[in-house]
Amino acid sequence: MRKQVNSNLSTDRPTFTSHLECSETGEHYPADFLHGLSEVGKPLLVRYDLNNIKLKLTKSALKNRPNGMWRYREFLPLRNTSNIVSLGEPTTPLISLSNCARELGVGQILVKDESRLPTGSFKARGLSLAVSMAKELGVSRMAIPTNGNAGAALAAYATRCGIESFVFCPEDTPDVNVREISLQGAKVWKVNGLINDCGKIVADGKSQMNWFDTSTLKEPYRIEGKKTMGLELAEQLGWRLPDAIFYPTGGGTGLIGMWKAFSELMDIGWLDSRKPKMVCVQASGCAPIVKAWNEGADRAQPWSSAKTIASGIRVPVALGDFLVLRALRESDGYAISAPDEEIVSAQIEVSNRDGFLMGPEGATTFAALRRAVFEGRVGNNDQVVLFNCGTALKYEMPEVKNFIDLTKSINYAEFLSS
Numbered sequence: 001m002r003k004q005v006n007s008n009l010s011t012d013r014p015t016f017t018s019h020l021e022c023s024e025t026g027e028h029y030p031a032d033f034l035h036g037l038s039e040v041g042k043p044l045l046v047r048y049d050l051n052n053i054k055l056k057l058t059k060s061a062l063k064n065r066p067n068g069m070w071r072y073r074e075f076l077p078l079r080n081t082s083n084i085v086s087l088g089e090p091t092t093p094l095i096s097l098s099n100c101a102r103e104l105g106v107g108q109i110l111v112k113d114e115s116r117l118p119t120g121s122f123k124a125r126g127l128s129l130a131v132s133m134a135k136e137l138g139v140s141r142m143a144i145p146t147n148g149n150a151g152a153a154l155a156a157y158a159t160r161c162g163i164e165s166f167v168f169c170p171e172d173t174p175d176v177n178v179r180e181i182s183l184q185g186a187k188v189w190k191v192n193g194l195i196n197d198c199g200k201i202v203a204d205g206k207s208q209m210n211w212f213d214t215s216t217l218k219e220p221y222r223i224e225g226k227k228t229m230g231l232e233l234a235e236q237l238g239w240r241l242p243d244a245i246f247y248p249t250g251g252g253t254g255l256i257g258m259w260k261a262f263s264e265l266m267d268i269g270w271l272d273s274r275k276p277k278m279v280c281v282q283a284s285g286c287a288p289i290v291k292a293w294n295e296g297a298d299r300a301q302p303w304s305s306a307k308t309i310a311s312g313i314r315v316p317v318a319l320g321d322f323l324v325l326r327a328l329r330e331s332d333g334y335a336i337s338a339p340d341e342e343i344v345s346a347q348i349e350v351s352n353r354d355g356f357l358m359g360p361e362g363a364t365t366f367a368a369l370r371r372a373v374f375e376g377r378v379g380n381n382d383q384v385v386l387f388n389c390g391t392a393l394k395y396e397m398p399e400v401k402n403f404i405d406l407t408k409s410i411n412y413a414e415f416l417s418s
């Protein structure tokens with residue numbers, strides 16, 4: 001889809017977007033148009049006039065700005081700040097798991113806690129940006145396939161600026177997700193298939209429904225929103241990146257986006273050339289990218305009968321597979337998976353030792369870290385960053401049966417053993 005709409009485009013600040021680029025062929029596309037995939041069906045990446053950013057922006061100027069993703073606006077494609085659709089995205093904290101680190105023999109484990117974003121997941125970053133761009137470019141209807149969190153974020157941001165939204169989820173998506181999507185103003189359907197089947201409904205309905213396809217990587221702006229995780233992490237760590245970043249990978253937008261952020265920051269000289277190892281983490285029940293990595297392939301094969309409790313990373317086919325694999329190679333990183341039993345035990349270990357409740361996808365990164373340490377891939381002085389991308393509270397948790405019957409006398413000694 002390529003249609004120029006100028007109504008909301010007038011600029012209120014210097015703008016740095018130079019063009020968009022096909023991630024496979026490098027072919028250029030003009031900025032300020034509505035874009036889907038490139039001519040060869042690959043994701044488009046936004047490119048900036050980095051020299052100009054280097055001249056106009058300083059690290060100290062950044063210090064005085066409000067927290068949150070929009071403080072990095074020079075690195076983002078929006079032209080007019082009045083088009084920002086925001087729900088108060090915070091700068092997410094880095095939480096140290098010091099007890100777990102001691103136990104595992106790792107220098108430092110920091111969790112970037114993305115569960116604090118609006119709608120309870122980092123999908124808010126991507127969709128705040130994608131919806132803001134859609135508003136700027138005059139879109140009135142958007143559609144998305146989702147395992148839950150992306151749909152919730154689209155619903156919230158689209159409703160906020162008067163854009164209609166249509167959301168399609170796999171049948172077994174937890175009710176809490178479907179209900180929050182509906183409450184936040186979207187029209188939502190369960191589908192008896194997986195996320196790629198939902199994606200086909202969105203793609204096939206485009207001409208009849210005249211909606212904008214907001215699927216992962218099928219439009220170029222969600223990735224720029226998720227890129228702000230990388231910008232934020234670099235700034236929080238004093239413009240020095242950690243030794244390794246463990247990322248729970250579904251479509252891969254966040255990993256690709258962070259790697260893009262680091263390379264832009266290196267280009268303007270804000271980071272030294274020390275790169276973190278990017279580690280793609282998947283659940284063993286749906287690990288197409290890990291399989292491709294282990295086989296030395298450039299592309300992943302679709303994963304059949306995908307099954308894991310970490311539903312946010314249950315993505316059997318990823319359009320950006322080759323970009324994730326490219327980032328792993330360029331960063332000297334790797335891909336690693338962990339089975340559901342280890343995801344559950346990781347969640348228990350982190351919450352029991354450090355009082356931090358990770359969602360299943362975040363817990364997958366801790367399970368993978370345990371494996372990586374065991375395999376000697378993480379050194380005992382390493383600083384490692386894990387991503388907790390969504391709140392644990394949207395998922396089923398282990399049942400608790402303790403009950404006090406007031407018709408009987410209370411036996412306090414029993415409290416100690418429950």
Ligand SMILES: *Cc1c(COP(=O)(O)O)cnc(C)c1O
Binds near residue numbers: 248251359389
């Ligand atoms: C979407 C999602 C992921 C995966 O994100 P990608 O960047 O698309 O790979 C991980 N965790 C949670 C909680 C998610 O909602």
